[in-house]
Amino acid sequence: MISKLRLFLIENAVVILFVLLIAFAIPVSGLPASFLLQEILTRLGRNTFLVIALLLPIMAGMGLNFGMVLGAMAGQIGLIFITDWGVVGLPGLLLAMIISLPISVFLGWLCGSIMNLAKGREMVTGFILAFFMNGLYMMVVLYAMGSIIPVFNPEMLLSRGYGIRNVVGLDGVRQCLDNLIPLKIAGLNIPVFSFLIIAAVSWFIVWFRKTKLGQDMRAAGQDRAVSGAAGIPVEQTRIVAIIISTVLAGIGQIIFLQNLGTINTTSSHEQIGMFSIAALLIGGASVTKASIPNVIVGVILFHLLFLVSPMAGKNLIGSGMLGEYFRQFVSYGVIALALVLYEWKRAAQEHASRATLRGGAPADGKEAAA
Amino acid sequence: MDSVEPILSLRGIGKAFYGNRVLTDVSFDVAPGEIIGLVGENGAGKSTLMKILFAMPVIGETGGFEGSIVFNGKEVKFRNSFDALDVGIGMVHQEFSLIPGFTTTENILLNRESLHGSALIDIFGPRISTLDRLTMESRAQKAIAKLGVTLDPKMLIREMPVGHKQFTEIARELCRENVKLIVLDEPTAVLTESEAEVLLATLRLLAAEGIAIIFISHRLREIVELCDRVVVLRDGRKIEDFPAKGTSIKEIASLMVGRSMEAQAQIDAASEARLRQDGAQQAETILAIENLWVDMPGETVRNVSLQVKQGEILGIGGLAGQGKLGIPNGIMGLAPAGGSVTLRGKPVALNAPRAVLERNMAFVSEDRRGVGLLLDEGIDWNIAFTAMQVQDKFLKPLLGGLLQWRSDAAMADLAAEYIKLLEIKCTGPGQRAGNLSGGNQQKVCLAKAFALSPDVLFVSEPTRGIDIGAKHLVLDTLKKHNREYGTTIIMVSSELEELRSVCDRIAIVYEGRIEGILPHTARVEEFGILMAGADRDEPPLSLAEGSEQ
Amino acid sequence: MSSRSLIQRSALLFALLVLSAWLFYIGKAHTLLIDTNAVTLDGREFKSAEAITVSVDGKTPEDMGRAERILVSVSGQQHRIVIEVVSGGARKVEKRFAVPTFMDSALVSIPAILGDAAPEHWVTKFTAADREDTPAEQMQHEGDAALPTPPDAKSLPSKP
Known part of the structure; x- marks a missing residue:
């Protein structure tokens, strides 16, 4: 029994650590529960979709998709266009999503193809690719738009006449999803429609796992050689996983920005990969295994920590900046932790599988648990 | 004897890898429902022969092979392994070709799952259909039943005992509708004695149903017990091809080795x-x-x-x-x-x-691939490595001892010496250790230990x-x-x-x-x-x- | 790719394009300038009433005097305007009008509506220099130095 408890603690170490941290920080921060609850509801509606976009590449064995930033860029381009054209409300959002679709598919195909060239190192490849694409995105947004790509609304341009402004207001679509089906319980605003969308995409993921494509992805994710030998088109399957992830990231970024109400043209997409991945990992996911409960728990814990750390820091040591430092520290730290744990587990697994070689089948005939 | 048309006929199979002849004029027939035991030392050509049968890419890349293969009465030219599988030849490898996180059923039907129809197929392609798990399970059960063993169709592979994994692999081959011949490569190497017995019984069942079997093994006792005929390869040639009845382990062994x-x-x-x-x-x-x-x-x-x-x-x-x-x-x-x-x-x-x-003190580990060898390095590296690291052998001091330079010539000499002494079959001291057969790898490990004196x-x-x-x-x-x-x-x-x-x-x-x-x-x-x-x-x-x- | 799948995929693509066009159509935002200034059409002068309330697309009614102009943000082409005349002879006028999709800012002339002028005079394109011009003229120049009203006009609620 003790070993079972120990196993549970090790498996869920990250989640437990964060729960303890937050349990400590909430009272220290002095923030009222109603405020926290409202914020969490809002942030769940805003961020969950983006984190769900990370699930399929993990299933396909490609690790944490740092390349989701490419999808975010596509989503932003969609939003810039509809803001320029003056399309508002739900139709505006839908149109932005439709516009982002071909861009996301193309970028996802590109990202997946490049990742296929770097098997076993997909994560760092996606990371660097995101930087590279950032450069291309800047070129499009700061140079091509307004000059080659027609922009109709001069208000959106920089003073020099081309290039999109640093901050683009999204008043036309601000919070339109959240308020589509307004619901107020006990003084809390609940973004029902956003939650419905999240439920829909979650259902999509669950359904997708049951399809042949999903099955092939799971197989390719566990063992490329065996899958290839069975005739599964491994390379194609991996690319499809990244394409779907990128498309979902694009839609997720649109949902995210509509809630915030403004696009920061040059930086809104940058941190989104890091934060989404960190949230997923805090929720108990690993580089090889992630599910929807991980997403939801992760978003809640991650954002709770964000909310309480400035005040907690201020009350503890007199510095509100602690919150900001802490946020960066937590995001990068938890990703580093997950990557280290992953490597350590892999090494332990290899060691264990070699151990069975040494003794032949152990007495009860079962192999050492991986 | 040849009243029945053989299901597989190998005629004059030969193969050379860049001048290094590995197989010469190997011919034998396999009748439907017959169990052939294929024996031979490592390096005798058994694996190469099977690679040719399965049209592995390495054969085509190195100039193809001589001779012809006749399957089910027709001469066949396989372009890749899938052609062989389509025609009805199945292969169970030594390393398990299974997905650890999938169930027995999922592995048996890997990439041949039953699917529900879907309206989305036209737009997104056939892979968008959902899996029909009920049909899958019944198909898997049918294959398992043919084996005469009990397998839990829902158990995850990684939780299975080794013997069951082997059976899952065989069940996968059986699930193909038209399987007529199954090749098993050292199937009992990882099984316990009782599991091996069950496997042999299963193979007999399959043979009785008309499926021909090529059984490759070093365990001569099993060969004698199970097979109808024995084919002995030595140095790339077929030495003998005789019924298993009436032969003995000693006789087979002496044929393999060539000495009394x-x-x-x-x-x-x-x-x-x-x-x-x-x-x-x-x-x-x-x-x-x-x-x-x-x-x-x-x-x-x-x-x-x-x-x-x-x-x-x-x-x-x-x-x-x-x-x-x-x-x-x-x-x-x-x-x-x-x-x-x-x-x-x-x-x-x-x-x-x-x-x-x-x-x-030196150690030749039982885990030669994991611990004993640098698989990507040449034989000379492997033999000299530990001695170089621990005893500073094969190093020339330069600049008055500031730098230590590796002496490749001394390493090559040492490797040549051991290659001769231990009769290591290779293309040269630079051959990548990972490409050697198991026995030769073991010899390299020994040489490495000896080099330490x-x-x-x-x-x-x-x-x-x-x-x-x-x-x-x-x-x-x-x-x-x-x-x-x-x-x-x-x-x-x-x-x-x-x-x-x-x-x-x-x-x-x-x-x-x-x-x-x-x-x-x-x-x-x-x-x-x-x-x-x-x-x-x-x-x-x-x-x-x-x-x- | 089989021809059936080709047809289906093309149909899907087409449907997406049609959907996009439709979304654009119903979602395009316009800034309506509800104007109660007197206008002259075909020699006739139309005037508004002393005090009215105006409600566009069911929004909260706004009070307007005789020579005022207010901003309303709407989306889509079809709109409904309800004018309630409060002063002298209360009456309620409800009309529907369309704003062309590509017209960003439109001037809606209350006197024209109240006076039952021909519908094409109700809504005209608004350009900044147009303040004193007859709104009967339509100007379709793109890239004109028209100063569009800032999108974040806080004067009116934009949420339904």
Whole structure:
């Protein structure tokens, strides 16, 4: 029994650590529960979709998709266009999503193809690719738009006449999803429609796992050689996983920005990969295994920590900046932790599988648990 | 005899890899429902022959092959393995081709799952359909039923015992509708004795249904028991092709090796007897092991105490999982260990592989691919590596000792010497170690240990997975080294006959402790009693050739 | 790719394009300038009433005087305007009008509506320099230096 408890603690170490941290920080921060609850509801509606976009590449064995930033860029381009054209409300959002679709598919195909060239190192490849694409995105947004790509609304341009402004207001679509089906319980605003969308995409993921494509992805994710030998088109399957992830990231970024109400043209997409991945990992996911409960728990814990750390820091040591430092520290730290744990587990697994070689089948005939 | 049209006919198969001829004019037929045992030493061409049959890419990339294959009455030219599979040939490999996180059913039907129809197929392609798990399970059950064993269709592969994994693989081949021939490559190597029996029974069932089987194995006892006919390959040629009835293991072995085993054994016995008389008085203890414990998963050592005499060959035997493999791994620092080990009176640091190597102790591990070799490096590298690291051999000092430069010439010479001495079959000292056959890899590992000129040499499962001819060579080399250089050898092995033919004394490990030490002349039953635990009332286990228990 | 799948995929693509066009159509935002200034059409002068309330697309009614102009943000083409005359002779006028999709800012003339002028005079394109011009003229120049009203006009609620 003790070993079972120990196993549970090790498996869920990250989640437990964060729960303890937050349990400590909430009272220290002095923030009222109603405020926290409202914020969490809002942030769940805003961020969950983006984190769900990370699930399929993990299933396909490609690790944490740092390349989701490419999808975010596509989503932003969609939003810039509809803001320029003056399309508002739900139709505006839908149109932005439709516009982002071909861009996301193309970028996802590109990202997946490049990742296929770097098997076993997909994560760092996606990371660097995101930087590279950032450069291309800047070129499009700061140079091509307004000059080659027609922009109709001069208000959106920089003073020099081309290039999109640093901050683009999204008043036309601000919070339109959240308020589509307004619901107020006990003084809390609940973004029902956003939650419905999240439920829909979650259902999509669950359904997708049951399809042949999903099955092939799971197989390719566990063992490329065996899958290839069975005739599964491994390379194609991996690319499809990244394409779907990128498309979902694009839609997720649109949902995210509509809630915030403004696009920061040059930086809104940058941190989104890091934060989404960190949230997923805090929720108990690993580089090889992630599910929807991980997403939801992760978003809640991650954002709770964000909310309480400035005040907690201020009350503890007199510095509100602690919150900001802490946020960066937590995001990068938890990703580093997950990557280290992953490597350590892999090494332990290899060691264990070699151990069975040494003794032949152990007495009860079962192999050492991986 | 040939009243039935053979299902497979290999005619004049030949293959050369860049001038290195591996197969010459191999021809034989397989009738439907017949079980052919394919035997031969490593390097005799068995795997190459199967690679040709399955149109593995390496064959096409190196110039194709000579001869023709006739399957089911028609000459066939396979472009890739899928062509062979489509036509009805299935292959069960030695390394399991299974997805660990999938269930039995999912693995059996991998990439051939039953699907529900879907309106989305036209737009997104056929892979968008959902899996029809009910149909899948019934298909899997049908295949499992054909095997005559019980498999849980919902169990995850990684939780399965090894034997069941093997059956899952076979079930997968059976699930193809038109399977007519199945090739099994060393299927019993990882099975326990009872699991192997079940497998053989299953194969008989399948043969009775008309499925032809090619059974490749080193376990000659199984070949004799199971097969209808035996095909012996040696040095790339088919030597003999005869019915299994009426033949014996000795006969097959001698055909494989090309020498009369009996004559050889007599010579050996005589020379051994002489030598043992000479060195009858062994002197002091060179290595004293006291209260050793080792935490090696599957081979835990609890409390072992041994005194190893200078210049002897000490054998350590015992059943699998009892701890014999833990002893060398613990002492050489590859697994966490504790207790006290003294070499020539001075204590040896435990959990410190380098320290042990510096004390001139060497280890040939049972895990040659994982621990013993640098698979991506050439033979010369592998042989010289440890000596270079620990004893600074093959290094030329430059700039008055500031820099140490590797002497590739010296390494190549050393490699050539051992290649000759141990008859390592390779294309040259630079050949990548990962490409050698199992037996030759073992020889490289031995050479690496010898290059250190150790005082004490641990050898763990020296002949596991290698054929008879290589076996003898390896054992002879060990004996020779012991005679000529006085190296104390501690040999761990699960094959008792091997231990008895080489060692002076044999210690038997049971449940992590030394159960007893016997001279090599003791009777087999005495060893059996120790292996089973001296207190028990069980009859001693049978230790017939090829058994691993 | 089979022809059936080709047809289906093309149909899907087409449907997406049609959907996009439709979304654009119903989602395009316009800034309506509700204007009660007197206008002259075909020689006739139309005037508004002393005090009215105006409600566009069911939004909260706004009070307007005789010569005022207020901003309303709407989306889509079809709109409904309800004018309630409060002063002298209360009456309620409800009319529907369309704003062309590509017209960003439109001037809606209350006197024209109240006076039952021809519908094409109700809504005209608004350009900044147009303040004193007859709104009967339509100007379709793109890239004109028209100063569009800032999108974040806080004067009116934009949420339904």
